[in-house]
Amino acid sequence: MKRNISYLLALTLLCACNPDTWNLDVIGMISGTSAGIDQRAEESFAYNDAHGYPVINAASEEYKVYICTDTHVDRSRTNWEQFIRDYHADIDCPLAIHLGDLINAQNHWDYMRRPCDSIPANPLKQDTLLVVAGNHDLYFNQWSEYVRLWKRSTYYAIVRTPTGKQDLYIFIDTGEGFLGQKQTEWLTNTLNWADGQGFRHIAVCTHTHLFKRDSSQGHTSNMPLEETYALLHLLKQHNVEMFWCGHDHSREITNLGTMTAVIIDALFDREPHPAYLIANYGDEPVSFRFVELTPLVD
Amino acid sequence: MKHRLLLIICMVAAMLPAMAQVQFGTSQYAVRMNIGYNHNTTYGSYAGFDFGAFMPINQHFEMQADLRFTTARNHSIGVQLRPKFAVPVGEFYIEGRLLSNIYRMDGFNDLTQALAVGYRMEYVSFQVGMSTRLIMETPYDWHANSNIIVEPFNICYRLEVFVRPQTSPWNISLCASNMTDYQIERVWQPIFMANGLYNIDEHWQVNLSALCKPTGMFHLTAKYYGAEVRAGFAYNF
Numbered sequence: 001m002k003r004n005i006s007y008l009l010a011l012t013l014l015c016a017c018n019p020d021t022w023n024l025d026v027i028g029m030i031s032g033t034s035a036g037i038d039q040r041a042e043e044s045f046a047y048n049d050a051h052g053y054p055v056i057n058a059a060s061e062e063y064k065v066y067i068c069t070d071t072h073v074d075r076s077r078t079n080w081e082q083f084i085r086d087y088h089a090d091i092d093c094p095l096a097i098h099l100g101d102l103i104n105a106q107n108h109w110d111y112m113r114r115p116c117d118s119i120p121a122n123p124l125k126q127d128t129l130l131v132v133a134g135n136h137d138l139y140f141n142q143w144s145e146y147v148r149l150w151k152r153s154t155y156y157a158i159v160r161t162p163t164g165k166q167d168l169y170i171f172i173d174t175g176e177g178f179l180g181q182k183q184t185e186w187l188t189n190t191l192n193w194a195d196g197q198g199f200r201h202i203a204v205c206t207h208t209h210l211f212k213r214d215s216s217q218g219h220t221s222n223m224p225l226e227e228t229y230a231l232l233h234l235l236k237q238h239n240v241e242m243f244w245c246g247h248d249h250s251r252e253i254t255n256l257g258t259m260t261a262v263i264i265d266a267l268f269d270r271e272p273h274p275a276y277l278i279a280n281y282g283d284e285p286v287s288f289r290f291v292e293l294t295p296l297v298d
Numbered sequence: 299m300k301h302r303l304l305l306i307i308c309m310v311a312a313m314l315p316a317m318a319q320v321q322f323g324t325s326q327y328a329v330r331m332n333i334g335y336n337h338n339t340t341y342g343s344y345a346g347f348d349f350g351a352f353m354p355i356n357q358h359f360e361m362q363a364d365l366r367f368t369t370a371r372n373h374s375i376g377v378q379l380r381p382k383f384a385v386p387v388g389e390f391y392i393e394g395r396l397l398s399n400i401y402r403m404d405g406f407n408d409l410t411q412a413l414a415v416g417y418r419m420e421y422v423s424f425q426v427g428m429s430t431r432l433i434m435e436t437p438y439d440w441h442a443n444s445n446i447i448v449e450p451f452n453i454c455y456r457l458e459v460f461v462r463p464q465t466s467p468w469n470i471s472l473c474a475s476n477m478t479d480y481q482i483e484r485v486w487q488p489i490f491m492a493n494g495l496y497n498i499d500e501h502w503q504v505n506l507s508a509l510c511k512p513t514g515m516f517h518l519t520a521k522y523y524g525a526e527v528r529a530g531f532a533y534n535f
Contacts, residue, residue, distance in 0.1 A: 177523070255444040
């Protein structure tokens with residue numbers, strides 16, 4: 001019996017362990033050590049107030065958005081580098097999005113960020129990379145490191161076409177499985193404001209998925225039911241067209257009335273089926289396709 | 299495979315004579331009523347009022363019906379059917395559940411069906427099973443083809459530990475589960491509960507329970523999400 005209890009304790013402690021550094025975050029198993037969602041939202045709002053929201057100019061009425069998630073960069077970053085090269089190379093892509101879990105655990109932030117600066121941009125166009133935090137970006141009290149490099153996790157961006165049409169991208173932080181009071185207020189206010197602006201498309205970009213429709217998601221948790229329905233209600237009320245998310249590592253497309261929720265595959269180097277997504281934005285409803293990369297593992 | 303099935307049937311048949319050896323909980327018709335204070339980060343603070351009926355149809359079959367209203371306009375109705383078999387130590391049961399939650403404020407209903415097997419001894423009760431959820435947007439648009447979302451596979455579980463034998467006139471228990479009388483959460487969303495009861499006399503019983511619901515304990519960042527305190531009484535006929 002004593003031996004079984006010892007095994008159980010050891011297993012529990014391993015769950016709180018960063019395998020790269022053998023650091024333990026036992027408290028994090030019960031209550032995450034990063035700042036809570038209300039504080040993270042406040043820090044994002046302060047940055048938004050000081051620096052404004054990104055406005056990106058598309059070169060034409062129709063453009064592409066490259067979206068990836070769950071790169072979990074640790075000792076290698078091959079797929080992440082491939083994604084950066086691909087979106088730089090596409091002349092029709094003014095915006096690339098990373099939906100969180102940028103790194104796997106501590107001490108990989110600079111290694112993950114480096115290709116963003118070192119891979120040369122396309123001289124024929126301008127593009128912007130926007131990110132949102134995932135749960136792996138918060139473990140081991142890493143919010144401060146995330147903020148150092150990426151500045152905010154709750155914000156919006158507007159893509160403007162040459163004729164003045166605008167598409168709205170709202171980024172929300174769901175690393176804890178709920179939005180929290182301040183972020184919910186901000187999201188409600190932002191969507192209320194958006195109602196009067198005549199946006200062509202509205203998309204919400206976040207890390208955690210809304211639904212759990214297949215067994216592939218056996219290993220990932222998502223939001224409590226109350227939060228799921230409250231968030232869905234808010235998004236539906238304001239005619240959000242796309243809900244881009246990750247976290248599950250396995251693609252899933254769910255249509256609910258006029259809204260489509262898409263879970264995008266992981267881009268993790270050790271993922272057996274790594275893929276990212278290209279969304280086509282224009283006057284028609286948003287369409288998309290997955291781009292599968294060559295697996296780096298057997 | 300055929301032999302194994304026969305062996306299992308024989309084992310169950312062999313246990314049948316022992317069925318009456320151990321009986322847990324009440325074997326009488328009972329009704330209960332509770333009022334509760336709830337808090338979560340989605341709705342803030344709200345009150346709940348619930349009542350239920352326990353119906354032992356016969357020695358091997360019991361039913362339970364639950365109904366709850368809350369000021370957050372999240373209402374629930376549920377039915378549980380429970381065939382049970384006494385075994386030499388403890389009691390084995392199968393539980394079928396049908397649970398509907400109406401989230402009026404959010405414009406969604408869900409309907410959850412669960413089938414679980416359970417085993418209860420004097421100090422420990424354990425249950426594991428599968429559930430399926432249908433999520434429906436309301437008002438339902440019969441002309442749309444995407445109003446219903448199905449979450450077909452979910453594991454439900456419950457482990458409860460009692461400080462005294464379950465037949466005692468008073469008891470306290472600690473429980474970890476993704477199921478309450480009014481909700482079956484997703485598998486990685488555990489709910490932690492503490493329950494207490496005291497039998498005033500042969501008819502009246504008082505209950506007090508508390509519940510804590512964190513989020514993200516598995517594969518997300520763990521934080522407090524919600525809590526509930528419920529108090530009420532039950533009457534055994």
